[in-house]
Amino acid sequence: MTANWQGNGGLVAATVLGLVLLLALPQIVDPVMMIELTSYVIMAILALSLGLIWGYGGILCFGQSAFFGIGAYAYAIAVINFGDSTIPLLLSIVVPGLFAALLGYFLFYARITDVYFGVITLTVTLILYKVMGATSGSQYVIGAAPLGGYNGIPAVPPLNLPGRPDVALSFDGLFYLSGLTLLAVYVGLRLMLKSRFGQVVVAIRENERRAELLGYDARFYKLATFAIGGAIAGLAGCLFANWGMFISPDVFGLAQSAQVIIWVIVGGTGTLLGPIVGCFAIQWIATKLGAQQLLNANLVLGTILIGFVLLVPKGVVPTVSDALRRLKFRPYVAPLVEQRRVP
Amino acid sequence: MTSPDCILETRGLEKRFGGVVAIASVDFRLKQRELRCLIGPNGAGKSTFFKMLTAQLKPTTGQILFDGVDITRAQPHQVSRLGIGIKNQVPDVFNNLTVAENISVAARSRHGKARAAAKGKDVMERLGLTALTGRLVGELAHGQRQWVELAMVVALEPKLILLDEPAAGMTADETNKTAELIREVNKSAAIVVVEHDMQFIKQIAQTVTVFHQGRVLIEDTMDKVQGNELVREVYLGKSEDD
Amino acid sequence: MIINSSVNRRSFLKTTATAAASLGLIGAGGRAFAQEDTIKIASLLDLSGGLDAAGKPMQDAITFAVEEINQAGGLLGKQISLVTYDTQTDMRLYPQYAQQAALKDKVSAVFGGITSASREVMRPVLRRLNTLYFYNTQYEGGVCDRNIFCTGITPAQKQSKHVPYAMNKWGKKIYTLAADYNYGQITAAWTRKYCTENGGQIVGEDFFPLDVTNFGSTIQKIQEAKPDFLYLVLVGGAHQSFYRQWAAAGMNKQIPMASTTMTIGGEQMVLSPEETNGILLCFNYFESLDTPANKAFLERFHKRFGADYPYVTELAMATYQSVYLWAEGVKRAGTAERMPVIEALESGISLDLPSGKFSIDPQTHHCVMDINIGQIQDRKINILESFPQQQPLDTSGVCDLKKNPDDNSMYVIKV
């Protein structure tokens, strides 16, 4: 494959860079900043999951926060019941993955596409938000875990060493774990996209009919992509529940869904680096905005979204890399940018 | 039952869009490794017929048998897996992938990594696409994109190839090359070609089927078809005026 | 609004210079102090987002309390500096800002949280980071944690008087409408308890998420059930539309209402008098309390915030008073360090404050206070009856921090 030459070198470079950042940051950044950075890293995993589904799978999912929330709830409910966090961690990946698979089966196999897919996923997310918000009565208990309705589930126990519930993850530990997870998801997705499976997924995004006429069942590939994305989002949800030590229906809210979309479109669809960059940038801006009262955060985020759709529809990473490529820096830049995007 | 030498058969195939009958009760038979040309004026139902054969459209009534298997209600990917390849009328390719990637996606639908790579290389050489491997297909000229699509279909190694206007937009040289290629591929696969270009048809045709208003008007050798009054009336006469 | 939560995120070195740049920009009264001269406290309140109507008066109250103490010479010879975080009604921000206040600002105490949800998110963070926490909202009771003091009114103090009073006044059949989260659910359960104990009957009970605005079919259901009065545990801006729709159907003249939450966001100033007249309330504090302490307070407060300040709410007063309780603890301990202050507060502190005598119950870390019943008339509240020095009997039934100082639970009290 021609993609290989730009792949492996860049992948190794990205991995090394990621590891260096992961080890260096806690040494030079103060603890409060570290906590914030951890949340950025966790959200970047969520952004990557949509980057896969939307940017590569071409699936317009407006409800990515649904899987994030399901993962977080699955972890919280399970860990409260089990004590040890190993199985809950797995559940936080499997449950949202299965939910995505079911929803995908329901929709892809009916050949629901595009805008309708967006509206339905949004509606499903809204249903989850409403349903979880209406579980504050004392009858809504799963095992030892009350669902808590609007309040959510407070005091979610942190991850621990497998089999050792007394050895819990510290703040620093969570940062390392989240950082490693982000890196692993990034590398994993890059490798996946280079495989036959990834090639077919991109081919289906480019021309679904042609891919089917070549013998690929587009429904299955979309379903698989959607389920993988759902599972990754669920894992991010689990880490998020660890980070805040609580979980509430807000994770299913429209605001959360909008945020993920903005990260991906700002960073650039059709790349994996883009969603990560977009996520860090927008979160940083959002926190900055939250710290002052002059400009409303929604006002700024809305302007950013409109501006990007109108002026930079490709997103930052593809636009910058295209510009650099035109300036003949291609050999240095190309390895960092994985694939072409939708024009 | 279809006879063993018959690769494709349709029985009473019909397609209606609302009140409009696009294909009316077509019985069509194609032998193993036969090369058939399909002609007929615009709107005669040729593309609709192709789309039903490849499950892009579901027939209203009737039956399609391919290699002894009923594929009337199959999905497009299943039809492809059974061994039907199609080149659509408009270049139907992956515009944002390179030439090599386009062909690789096709080859890997049938083969493992190593064989697919070899097959892809072979196909690109045969179709003279080697110089273009790294180019994005969306950036190529119309004729070149036709070649890429043709290469993808060939890389599938199908038992039956459907070609919807393969020579459209090609230069005389390219058309000749295409005809050559078709004859070569025909050694291992049955082929149905839809074309308007009579010169091209003469180059390759054995048997010609004429569609008119959704029905088979006549099916015979090129010479006989050209001599047929009815065909002249509905099609050939007009075509020469165009 | 004094806002100081800007954090210099570009600083990669933990130098004093960057710390000073990002902290304590605004102390009480707008004066900046050198770090070692001040005692820091933080307020974490929703000053924007859906709960801002409740949060803003609380922020004014804490600002005012800090200013008063500073003007009177401060604490232990130091000035108090207030760090303010706007939690924006966003669940993600409560733990984040709690961590910042504890780790970065290193405050002596955190004041804030409005919903029980926000409290339960911040409480474990602050406990782990050894930072004293004051929660100043009326709530459902049951928090048992030595690191927190709850100055709000709980059901055993409120519903035990409010429900029987209303039944006595209007009749025995109650229809409850409550917000659908644990405050509403548990408060409804307490209402049921006090209703049946007094020989009454709950003829209907509906729960509404905080974003519900359409009460049309509920109003029909109420008419069908024919209660003697409504008991309302509605929360937030969206629920205000109930009062409008109720009045639009002309029901405000048919069935009277008692509410646990009306006035805590100054709702009576937003709604029209026709929509709120006659609503029966029960709180620790009303602006109309006729005591010298309250009158003096209101005079000072209006001097600072203007004569047209809408209303000093129950939650604002609890916040104001909690600062004084903490300050008293610091004075007695002779230090602002956490454990000595907790021990001093547990020694039985009792102060005369605008809402009357206010004491800390060492066993539960809740408060003993006066309870007043009032009724709205043309945006003013007429006080009808007072019940002095009510104990937090709900929490004390499940929580004894003297016996179990390490308890760290949120008990859901079986009603």
Next chain:
Amino acid sequence: MDLLVVLSFEALKAVASLALISVGLAIIFGMMRVINLAHGEFLMLGGYAAIVATKAGVNIWVATLLVSPLVVGLFGVVIERTIIRFLYGRPRDTMLATWGLSLFLVGLATTVFGNTTEGISAPAGSLQIGDYRIAAYSLIIIVIAIAVFAAIWAVFRFTRYGLIARSTMQNADMAAALGVNPSRVYAVTFGVGAGLAGLAGGVMAPITGIVPTIGAAYVAKAFITVIGGGPAILAGTVSASVLFGAIDQIITYLSTPVIGEVALLAAAVVLLRFMPQGITGRFFRRAA
């Protein structure tokens, strides 16, 4: 018996409200294939327009029935000229841009009006039906909804704009052949749709009160009504409103408003799942 009358009346009001909040979206969506995710915020702006005008001393009927639609309609034209027109034929990007617009408007309203619930009291008193009292304003909502639909029908049927609009819907080139500038038709249509959203926002304001974030409560419902309704703007909106409004109201009466709303949303998902061809085929043939 009285109860039945009252309940049917409530159901009718629910249907009328749903139709009213959806019709502006239906026109924009049906005629322009533009998915306007800022529709809820157009309603919100209509509500604020009514409240601000009323508080400034304008008669409440003038405020809700005239000021709200005019203000939001003009605003719609501005939005069409500055944002939407660059995105025709790109349904995904239109969705994203209007989502951005939605956030922007929420932020703007929060900055200007603050995040507290503003409200005006419902005009008109109450009606007595047997033992029950209902707000007379509910009756007014039903009347307004009927009037709006009748007016739209008449405009489509009898006016030149209606003819142009219908032909633009069928085929944009045809409109050009009629000597009309399609871009002007689009601007006017977007303005009309926005104006109807503004009207609905103004009419609903006395019932629900207005907060900057209230649009979120409307937008999903309006969407599934429009999409569930199918290609015929008026008949589709009315039929979907009847279906979803009735489901919502009946389930709400039997249980709680949340379950009612969940039932409505779930019904919509199922409907869309099993009628994708009929809906997609007709709606998105050109846009897709």
